[in-house]
Amino acid sequence: MLIAQSMLILAVLTITSASKSESSENGWVPFRGHLYYLVRESLFRADAEARCVEMGGHLVSIHNNAENKFVHKLRDRNAVWLGLSKNGLNDTYKWSDGSPHDFPIPWDLRQPNEPWTDCIFMAYRANNLGRWSDFFCDSPDFPVYYFPSPPYTVCKKPQVNNEL
Ligand SMILES: [Ca+2]
Numbered sequence: 703m704l705i706a707q708s709m710l711i712l713a714v715l716t717i718t719s720a721s722k723s724e725s726s727e728n729g730w731v732p733f734r735g736h737l738y739y740l741v742r743e744s745l746f747r748a749d750a751e752a753r754c755v756e757m758g759g760h761l762v763s764i765h766n767n768a769e770n771k772f773v774h775k776l777r778d779r780n781a782v783w784l785g786l787s788k789n790g791l792n793d794t795y796k797w798s799d800g801s802p803h804d805f806p807i808p809w810d811l812r813q814p815n816e817p818w819t820d821c822i823f824m825a826y827r828a829n830n831l832g833r834w835s836d837f838f839c840d841s842p843d844f845p846v847y848y849f850p851s852p853p854y855t856v857c858k859k860p861q862v863n864n865e866l
Contacts, residue, residue, distance in 0.1 A: 741855040747839035750783045750855040759859030760799035761785030774832025781853035786822040
């Protein structure tokens with residue numbers, strides 16, 4: 703009985719220390735070699751990228767389904783800017799951090815629907831599974847269902863060992 707109790711306590715301690723190591727104290731959250739930060743402030747796209755650069759990173763880039771799921775969870779149901787943008791009508795997308803555009807865009811329902819807009823974000827919806835939408839980069843008139851408006855921001859930077 704005593705052994706069983708000791709093992710239970712050990713298990714609880716192990717779980718506690720594991721979950722603590724997954725979130726760094728300065729608000730950056732690690733995932734597979736990078737750190738991510740949810741900036742809870744409504745910003746136009748250019749200001750959002752500038753904020754991420756100030757913090758040593760860029761707007762988040764996403765390269766596979768696992769990373770998209772992670773960012774979707776981190777954003778906590780807020781609309782958030784992604785680092786992907788398009789150059790006018792030529793349909794050439796690029797990430798602000800310079801990484802390759804190697805992940806097929808998981809468009810939300812009825813997206814993309816504004817070919818004259820250049821910026822990409824995850825819209826607020828409880829059930830959209832982290833799919834993406836296009837919209838103007840600097841419109842003060844985001845529809846209310848894109849709450850918050852303009853969106854919050856997810857920044858990303860490489861994880862360096864001495865930062866955790
Ligand atoms: Ca759209």
